[in-house]
Amino acid sequence: MNAVPPADRGRGRRAEDNALALVADLAQALASALDLSASLNLALARIIGALGAQGGAVFLLDTATRELVCRACAGPVDIIGLRIPADRGIVGRALASGQCQFVRDAARDPDFTGAIDAVTGIATRTMLGAPLLTAHGPIGVLQVINKRDGALFDEADRDLLRALAAPAALAASNAALTENLLEHARIRRELQLARRMQRSLLPMRRRGGYPVLAINRPAREISGDFYDHFDLPDGRIGFAIGDVAGKGLDAAFLMVRCASLLRFIGKEGLTPAQWLARANDDLCDTVAGGTFVCAAVGYFDPATASAVWANAGFPPVLLHGPQGTQLHRAEGPPLGIVPGMDFPQQQATLHGRSLYLFSDGVTDARDASRRTLGVDGVVALVRRHAQWRPETRLRRIVGDLRRRQLGDDTTLLMIEAAA
Secondary structure, three states: OOOOOHHHHHHHHHHHHHHHHHHHHHHHHHHOOOHHHHHHHHHHHHHHHHHHHEEEEEEEEEEOEEEEEEEEEEEEEOOOOOOOOOOOHHHHHHHHOOOOOOEOOOOOOOOOOOOHHHHHHOOOOEEEEEEEOOOOOEEEEEEEEEEEEOOOOOHHHHHHHHHHHHHHHHHHHHHHHHHHHHHHHHHHHHHHHHHHHHHHHHHOOOOOOOOEEEEEOOOOOOOOOOEEEOOOOEEEEEEEEEOOOOOOHHHHHHHHHHHHHHHHHHHHOOOOHHHHHHHHHHHHHOOOOOEEEEEEEEEEOOOOOEEEEEOOOOEEEEEEEOEEEEEEEEEEEOOOOOOOOOOOOEEEOOOOOEEEEHHHHOOOEEEEOOEEEEHHHHHHHHOOOOOOOOOHHHHHHHHHHHOOOOOOOOOEEEEEEOO
């Protein structure tokens, strides 16, 4: 058995020590790097230098498109943003197999496509590709090409790349997690801003027997529902209530636009039919197709206790008094679908009676068996609490609703003439 010369053993130990030191240095450098691009570029620069490679790239998996996307690169040509199918090429093979790919002659490899060479203009002769492995599977591939001195990569280069890929994978995973957390925090701030904007549009609560009471309970941070009431110079009170189709920030900002639009038009003193027709035409001109708003608007005259309103696809307006309950169903379509629509008016005198307008979040409230409240259930709630004074009545109705599962924004507006 031939013994290894002491000089060779010393060189081997020094190479191992240098490799371990490089892995340790890279891991330490990446431990505090939370920016994804900075982390990957730092790792790639160290690795290219250690292997004496002509160039390299880090590809991360886009799970939505099943593509590998270049997020960092080193070499004469910038390919950041380049996308390649995750199931093609040597890079795709490294991802699928979870094994380091060691290619001495790229041109002879059956999986070599030359797609990256076509972009860079650099011929790939020899290549190493190491998957970036995490506890949840591979998240990308670290690739280096061509030795600068023209030599081929060898097993020592392969083993070093595998060792260096581990801290790079951990850094990429941690940086991606940090990006997600920062993105969630940004979205949270935007939702809070949208919520404050929405709350600022709701009218201040009026005391002292004011005939209009309303409440809005968003199902989430922001609401697609709104209500409004305002005084006109002739003593009438304008009121509006609406529900924007959809969820999220798009619906929230449309709610802000629609609430402002209805207030602006309503203060002109147009009839409710004209009021809705003007708003409908404006929304049809400015809102993307597929989005619509259900709304009801009108005026209440305290001097005569009379109310007149028009309903655009909103749930029935409920009129309740000692003689019973009447439902006035919508006679016009939602706003923002078809321009030039008519919105018939309805009216009632409220002497001893109350008018209720409510969003479908009220009718959709569910009990423990997942049964919805429905319009009949709303009628029953109103009758159950009819003996209470207006403010107490509204609180009790809302209290009953909150004991149910509220899956949608809940808005209720009540008008009652002073006794």
